[in-house]
Amino acid sequence: MAELVTYRESVAEGIAREMRRDRDVVCLGEDIGAAGGVFKTAVGLFDEFGPERVRDTPISEQAIVGAAMGAAMTGLRPVAEIMFSDFLACCWDYLANEIPKVRYMTGGQLGVPLVVRTANGGGLGFGAQHSQAVENWAFTVPGLKVVAPSTPSDVVGLMAAAIRSDDPVVFFEHKGLFAAKGEPAPPDHVLELGRAATVRRGDDVTLVALAWTVPMAMAAAEELAREGISAEVIDLRSLVPLDAAAVLESVGRTSRLVIVEENPYQGGWGATVASIVADEGFESLDAPVRRVAAECVPLPFADALEDVVLPSVDKVTAAVQALAAY
Amino acid sequence: MAELVTYRESVAEGIAREMRRDRDVVCLGEDIGAAGGVFKTAVGLFDEFGPERVRDTPISEQAIVGAAMGAAMTGLRPVAEIMFSDFLACCWDYLANEIPKVRYMTGGQLGVPLVVRTANGGGLGFGAQHSQAVENWAFTVPGLKVVAPSTPSDVVGLMAAAIRSDDPVVFFEHKGLFAAKGEPAPPDHVLELGRAATVRRGDDVTLVALAWTVPMAMAAAEELAREGISAEVIDLRSLVPLDAAAVLESVGRTSRLVIVEENPYQGGWGATVASIVADEGFESLDAPVRRVAAECVPLPFADALEDVVLPSVDKVTAAVQALAAY
Amino acid sequence: MTHQLLDRYEQMAVIRRTEKAAHDLFLAGKVKGTTHLASGQEAVAVGASAALRADDYVFATYRGHHHALARGASPAACLAELMSRSTGLCRGKGGSMHLTKADAGMLGSYAIVGSHLPMAVGAAWSAAYRGTGQVAVAFFGDGATNIGAFHEALNLAAVWRLPVLFVCENNLYMEYTPIGSVTPVPNPAADRAGSYALPSELIDGNDVEVVEDAVRTAADRARAGEGPTVIEARTYRHHGHSRTDPATYRPADEVEEWLARDPLLLARARLAELGVPEGKVDAADERAERLVKEAVAEAEAAPGADPADALTDVWADGGATWRS
């Protein structure tokens, strides 16, 4: 068995593999050069590919993503880093109004094959402006692919797919997973965007999770197994394309659905999954559809408070127990 | 009976009433001064209240909303106009990360009593970057109140409530309703934020709508009535606070739910409403929960294409018919 | 040179008439939504295009008819787009504010003020990286100089020393508000180049030869690796901001003064000065007139936008599927 690698290392590895393959892949972002990125997710790239392909930028999120867009429209495949996903708000016009619309509004004349990658999520005590899980923001915008891996190997496989994609991809790397270890990706590992992974088989309830909530759902499933409840766990891996078929198929077997999402309940991505199942999967449902999401408040700094706000293994377990009793 | 007034006039009327009452209410935005706003929703304010209280700004959405925030933190009650709601993306940091979080992250030391008002929605052939309905963007952010009136009188009553609110409010004025006429608001008309209006009683199905989709749902209800289907129509009026109780109560009686929303299906506000009902109202449901939303594409320019993308009376009617047959 | 100027004149005449046709079609109810005419500003587009290579990149705003036409979009394709025809530049999906002709290096018209400046920077980066010698040009209004993207774009372009031209069409107004009332410096673009250690030129945007010279010089510098230039072209729009605006906020004498400096009149005078017979100029006008008349007929005769197109072109595979 190969040595385990971290999720953090896998980010740089995933990018490096594509940069070796394709000279049009270039990186830009704040402190990603010699410094290797504040999360060290770009370590080694500057040394291997040099300053022309791994470019430090000013603190100018609009220029970073806007320039990546212009470059993508003219032959490059830029990988732009937005340091914390909260800062996507500083360049939201590009994500919401420009990048996803250009192909459509020009009648297919232009495309924007870029990746915007960003460190996402909470649980580390970074406070209200550095802790949000905002995949749901991107999910409101047709025209963006939205990817959020949960394992080192998936990071590499999905990064390859994202960079090779001719469509714009927002790639969420979870801060809470950077130190997590897993099997290294095999050579030439490329996953298909939009294919969920059933990471645990079960019969009684379907748990749908994404990124940081995948290990959470798995831990809950373990605990539930000890109580005789057999939970299936689906790692969506991407929100767009959304593997709704996988969810519907699973719920068709289990008849119960719990969605585990890190974003606040209001406007969360899980609501769309729930609404699909409440419509197309209605007949298979034997119990209410439940969402374990964050409380509808900003993220607090103190651990004791953050724990109250974010989803947790206990909250997932409790939700499933309540449904099982239904 | 009083003469009918337009929704457009009611915006200015609603603001003027509050400005007369409270000198701390001030307005800022692009071309809102002598020009009266590009949608003429500020007509008369400059003449009545002068340039100190009705201020033209540069094209600087971040400065507009950021300055409104600073003013709101220090004693004023600013009403900031963002001309088209699409441009909220240009100052999204303030809406997503600053305004809604300050009270919380300072432990209650500061508040931000402001209104950001904006022209929202499609159907007028303004194309991909001037036509979006983005209440769902704001809905992803805990700490923002989100208001979207459907009638002239509600515009006034909700504007009063929004301006008097000690919490930040994003106030969506629908471009497609500006010319619509209705009863004028009575004097001192103040509505409560978070109270839905049941605008039509019915027994067979609940239609939940907001702003521009309210007349659409009403028209569909008329048509359905002719076929013997009795539809109840709920105008949510605000997404935050969300009158979930009104929806659950109604579905408790009708057992069927169709949500009519203008935003794209993915990440739409209706998904959260659907997920609440699929959970808390599960027992009352006799049929799948259905959402009539926009297609998951940018808004096209040509009418013939826009019609394909946006919800319509026919689409609502068809959705209800399908459910009724269920 | 006189031959070239006559060509420029004819291009401007075509643009003027195409926009006039758009206006008339609007009033006739055949164009929906909104339009922002560039009448009066033709010299900027035509002069700049004349100085650019065919493979250079141009980015424009919602007020972009003149740039699309100057870069080679046909009047028929532009008008068809405005009239929601399937033969439109964007097959009816873009509209007046999003005219694009990518195969002519016209990489789009963007309707969010300032948004395209960083895109042009990126296109210039791409050109530099690929070593193609192309330049990118962003055209924008005076009002765009107060938005954050302007600042970020100029700074990044300067630091990376990219082959990009920032061309401000200062027509003195942002919508209904004089630019001077919301900007503390007299020349909103040129006076700010120093913040980025960039050279700037303040030019007469109504003189097509002046524009061409300035853009050529700046493009040469850019191609030589000497970095970006800020060009501020003073000009004037003959109409209101958009179709709903009668432009009553503009003093009559200001309007009059600028109408007297109509770029077509200026070019005509210059042609006369150069000894070009008036008949030749009139003939250019007639050709323009005919071309646009035919374009209107062609656009009117074209089939409407295809409803099936509503659900295409979101993704590179041509479709709009977001779930499986």
Added chain:
Amino acid sequence: MTHQLLDRYEQMAVIRRTEKAAHDLFLAGKVKGTTHLASGQEAVAVGASAALRADDYVFATYRGHHHALARGASPAACLAELMSRSTGLCRGKGGSMHLTKADAGMLGSYAIVGSHLPMAVGAAWSAAYRGTGQVAVAFFGDGATNIGAFHEALNLAAVWRLPVLFVCENNLYMEYTPIGSVTPVPNPAADRAGSYALPSELIDGNDVEVVEDAVRTAADRARAGEGPTVIEARTYRHHGHSRTDPATYRPADEVEEWLARDPLLLARARLAELGVPEGKVDAADERAERLVKEAVAEAEAAPGADPADALTDVWADGGATWRS
């Protein structure tokens, strides 16, 4: 005057030690998340605060400990916040990056670069509208001068001629990148004031008297209705960007040079020059030492943040209910 300088010295000594304590508590695992120390930049906060009125408004960044303390937050309340105590300035809900003491005119620390500049403009607008004579001050880093909000804020403040001071703490680095490598002008704030027709001052940010003078002059101008000023204070942070940064990217001689210009050393030297006996200065240090020691003890003894607080303070009614 010597008396005042001794006061300033003592304030700086308190800040220095409070941050040292924060650092030590971090290493001891008692502070979570991240911290950005301002050690080395104390003179900016103390000098500015000394020049301001108690009711003036201050807006700071994630690197804001010094401003909170200079405006009157107690070391105990600051450290308690960092240690997630219910007695913290923000009851543990803010953390190091969001120190706020509204009742002392310290209107918050904001962790999105540049975001608070428009807020300060708005606070100044509010003061001007209400006619209170207050000024607003935004402190920000050199790196913030390249973000759009900087541009929009300065422009609006200039056009509206508001009583606001833009004080750049130029510590030469944005995180791990020298500011000069991402900015084309040598003085990122001062060199850009001209874009907004604003006066600017480039000052020694390590000399507390120089800072105080510059801020007083600018505040006087602002109160007199003469509009905003840009002040760029050159300074240096003694530590890395945040707790995870060993700051190896900085040349040793640069660090040495700046450590020799430590604002506390400079003030000490000046006090000696003014004839203040060393014993008096040492006594100030001792008082600072004691105060901070007690503050650490107080913060450590305080109860942890109250989990019930997780669901309060979203709305003005104190609660977090978003649906009925």
